[in-house]
Amino acid sequence: MTGAALSLAWGGWVAVGVALLTALAALRAGRIRRLAVAALALAPVAASSLLINALLPAGGGGLTTAVAALLRLLGATLPLTLLFATTEAPDLLSDLEARGAGRRAVFVLGAALAAVPRAQARAVDVIEAQRARGLDTEGSWRRRLHGMLPLITPLIIGSLAEVEDRTMALEVRAFGAPGRRTLLHQPPDSRGQQVARWATAALLVLGLAARAVAVAIR
Amino acid sequence: MIVLDEAAYRYPGSSAWALPPTSLELRPGEVVGVSGANERGKTTLCIVAAGLAPVTIGGELRGRVLIDGRRTVELAGHELAQRCGVLFDNPSVQLTGLHRTVYEEVAFGPCNLGLPAGEVHQRTRSALDLVAAEHLAGRHPGHLSGGETQLVVLAGLLALRPANLVLDEPTSRLDPERSLLVADAIARLAGTGVSVLLAEHDEELLARVCRRVIEL
Secondary structure (H helix, E strand, O other): OHHHHHHHHHOHHHHHHHHHHHHHHHHHHOOHHHHHHHHHOOHHHHHHHHHHHHHOOOOOOHHHHHHHHHHHHHHHHHHHHHHHHHOOHHHHHHHHHHOOOOHHHHHHHHHHHHHHHHHHHHHHHHHHHHHHOOOOOOOOHHHHHHHHHHHHHHHHHHHHHHHHHHHHHHHOOOOOOOOOOOOOOOOOOOHHHHHHHHHHHHHHHHHHHHHHHHHHHO | OEEEEEEEEEOOOOOOOOEEEEEEEEOOOOEEEEEOOOOOOHHHHHHHHOOHHHHOOOOEEEEEEEEOOEEHHHOOHHHHHHHEEEEOOOHHHHOOOOOOOHHHHHHHHHHHOOOOHHHHHHHHHHHHHHOOOHHHOOOOHHHOOHHHHHHHHHHHHHOOOOOEEEEEOOOOOOOHHHHHHHHHHHHHHHHOOOEEEEEOOOHHHHHHHOOEEEEO
């Protein structure tokens, strides 16, 4: 989070440093492939930024501005990608809860993290159901596009209906009970981790303050 | 004990009554079956009897529904949960999706109540034992079969130790062997004084565990 915030604030060499440090950490954690995919996913944004800033007269920023924007984006997104690539959602959620986050806030975050795989699973179900009814979802792009339309309605309506079911499901598990939940596992928190956490927090405060001063002087 | 006194219900935004005026009394330790074709209101009866409608999902309720002598509309959601557990016909939506193991999933309810950790563990183990699902404790909840999911969700409800249970087609995804396990679990629960409302298509199961069956 510190790296992402500093990259957004400073851009330039700070963002390059954050991106390189993230890449090294990903290499060590064996998640470099995932990070590379995330970086590649920024290609369309990079292309449009280049188009607007360097080639169109109305953009006006030039190649330097386009590269600077891309570096900021890389520095801000790669650390977050690495966070979610190396941290299991249940660990993140129980850690947040152990540090005093409310059960509703934790559940909302958990539901948001689970939303994408859940939507993917639902889409597969809908596609299979529609195929069983004879819908053609393969072949030319035109045919695929035509096949998409009957998938969208059941996907959206199904997702909305599931919200009500899940609300009821939480209620029948006493989710709304007052007071603090019992935590069965306290996430490990070594002395080294605590020091690193405080150090990055201090770095964040100093970095943002320095940026504010630099902007004020300029 | 669950009492429906001329209870009728319609869903939010609907002008039709999904549940016509219905009276029913479910005494402690009694298992009452509900049968009937699809769209006859079995699921609606289940969520009305458990108090979820209208407390959680809104809508209009006429007549009275009482759980252990208290009107459902006067109880908060977590109070209802401790008095009456509900198993939906699609159990996969009852998994929280927040846990890595079945054990943690089953412990979710007792943890919500803020019980001491020792009691949470004790309730969790005993609930898994009751539905013969101890062997699933270490598995990921998202990687279970439909039948296994049904058992795990049932264990999650039992861990709250409700005095009443409403089961909407609890064996719809189970093979005959597992259905027998659920039937045995229902009989055991009734033996401990838990009242059970069982909506089911399976006539054999209804005949096996129910003292009486209501046809919708």
